[in-house]
Amino acid sequence: MRVLLVGSGGREHALALGLAADPSVERLIAAPGNPGIAGVAELRQVDTADPAAVAGLAVDEGVDLVVIGPEAPLVAGVADAVRAKGVACFGPSAEAARLEGSKAFAKDVMTAAGVPTARAYTCTDEAGTARALDEFGPPYVVKNDGLAAGKGVVVTDDRTAALAHAAECGRVVVEEYLAGPEVSLFVVTDGEAAVPLLPAQDFKRVGDGDSGPNTGGMGAYAPLPWTPSDLVDQVMREVVHPTLAEMRRRGTPFAGLLYVGLAITAAGPRVIEFNARFGDPETQVVLALLESPLGGLLHAAATGSLAAHPPLRWRDGAAVTVVLAAANYPGTPRTGDVITGAERPGVIHAGTARRAADGALVSAGGRVLCATATGPDLAAARDAAYALVAGVELPGSHHRRDIADAAVRGAVTLPA
Numbered sequence: 001m002r003v004l005l006v007g008s009g010g011r012e013h014a015l016a017l018g019l020a021a022d023p024s025v026e027r028l029i030a031a032p033g034n035p036g037i038a039g040v041a042e043l044r045q046v047d048t049a050d051p052a053a054v055a056g057l058a059v060d061e062g063v064d065l066v067v068i069g070p071e072a073p074l075v076a077g078v079a080d081a082v083r084a085k086g087v088a089c090f091g092p093s094a095e096a097a098r099l100e101g102s103k104a105f106a107k108d109v110m111t112a113a114g115v116p117t118a119r120a121y122t123c124t125d126e127a128g129t130a131r132a133l134d135e136f137g138p139p140y141v142v143k144n145d146g147l148a149a150g151k152g153v154v155v156t157d158d159r160t161a162a163l164a165h166a167a168e169c170g171r172v173v174v175e176e177y178l179a180g181p182e183v184s185l186f187v188v189t190d191g192e193a194a195v196p197l198l199p200a201q202d203f204k205r206v207g208d209g210d211s212g213p214n215t216g217g218m219g220a221y222a223p224l225p226w227t228p229s230d231l232v233d234q235v236m237r238e239v240v241h242p243t244l245a246e247m248r249r250r251g252t253p254f255a256g257l258l259y260v261g262l263a264i265t266a267a268g269p270r271v272i273e274f275n276a277r278f279g280d281p282e283t284q285v286v287l288a289l290l291e292s293p294l295g296g297l298l299h300a301a302a303t304g305s306l307a308a309h310p311p312l313r314w315r316d317g318a319a320v321t322v323v324l325a326a327a328n329y330p331g332t333p334r335t336g337d338v339i340t341g342a343e344r345p346g347v348i349h350a351g352t353a354r355r356a357a358d359g360a361l362v363s364a365g366g367r368v369l370c371a372t373a374t375g376p377d378l379a380a381a382r383d384a385a386y387a388l389v390a391g392v393e394l395p396g397s398h399h400r401r402d403i404a405d406a407a408v409r410g411a412v413t414l415p416a
Helices: 010-020 052-061 071-076 076-086 103-113 128-134 159-169 231-249 282-289 293-303 379-391 405-409
Strands: 002-009 027-032 065-068 088-090 120-123 140-146 153-156 173-174 183-188 194-196 205-207 209-216 219-222 258-266 268-275 318-325 348-351 350-355 362-363 369-376
Touching: 002 010, 002 052, 010 027, 010 293, 010 348, 010 369, 027 052, 052 071, 052 076, 052 205, 065 076, 065 293, 071 076, 076 088, 088 293, 103 120, 103 173, 103 209, 103 231, 103 268, 120 128, 128 140, 128 159, 128 173, 140 159, 153 159, 153 209, 159 173, 183 231, 183 282, 183 293, 194 231, 219 379, 231 258, 231 268, 282 318, 282 369, 318 379, 369 379, 379 405
Parallel strands: 002 027, 002 065, 065 088
Antiparallel strands: 120 173, 140 153, 140 173, 183 194, 183 258, 205 209, 219 318, 258 268, 318 369, 348 369, 350 362
């Protein structure tokens, strides 16, 4: 099988490693890829948000499967263009990708499907936003209605800051706050059949103890020893299958990766958000534990044959990833710093480039590297991940030092 992987971040490097390890994948092409992905795939340049360009590349390279990593190409209709050329594609249509592209649309689908989620209002002006904030009270949750690369959500006790974020975004969804630990559940689906992967937890705040502003994710771990044993079955029954049925009813079936972001509240799991693609950095830990061939799984979803796919196999133990971020992230990151020590197994590239002058590896984004390790248990995986971090040199970089700590200590508590 010849596979084209679209994207250039840490999620795509993790996907590339999984695809390259699948014996059925005889050729792997990544567009545009990154220096880490270059170790396992051929790189091609393409405008990932240009549907015709990506579809043309798939045809020119004669691939059997296109895997779309980021959300922007999905919302732009890249999957539609690829399928129109007769090439199998893992990723939802532009219409189905609105589950991520519009928070208001996702809320509408959830309401129609009876999915448990937070009460919310869609607001387009300051007066409406103020009324919604006052009804729900602090902590205030304000979400940009459109794509925001995982950074369009503000959760704050500061009403002025909440109003300012809404004004900056224009159209927002204001929600009631959901109290409880968060869970990310990835579900592979062909629109009818649906297969859950291992639940994971990521860390959005930039600082230890969940301090500071939200980021795209500073680390993650899996599995989650503190979740109820029936959590996945419950979420599939109450959230995933009703959502997929509602999307089919609307004539826009969702096929690809449905990311279900959950809060485990005193009343049970509640949906915080849907995404239309693998999450980053949770992908790094979930795929590190997947023993089943990744290419075969994604191809089955892309060709409508997921119901016939064998049950997934998982490795024993746990996985942890720790993100190394550039100076000033999540503000405008400093780029161009030389990186050393990033060539070891487990170091996943998220925002790197080769310097034209001498080929040196340099930082080229906010989240630069993900140190990902497995171990027989969560404590061992965490220690191994931080050992990887210690071996990397990136001037001015920072990282959280408490990834998975609460779970290791058994200190994650569920609301009563």
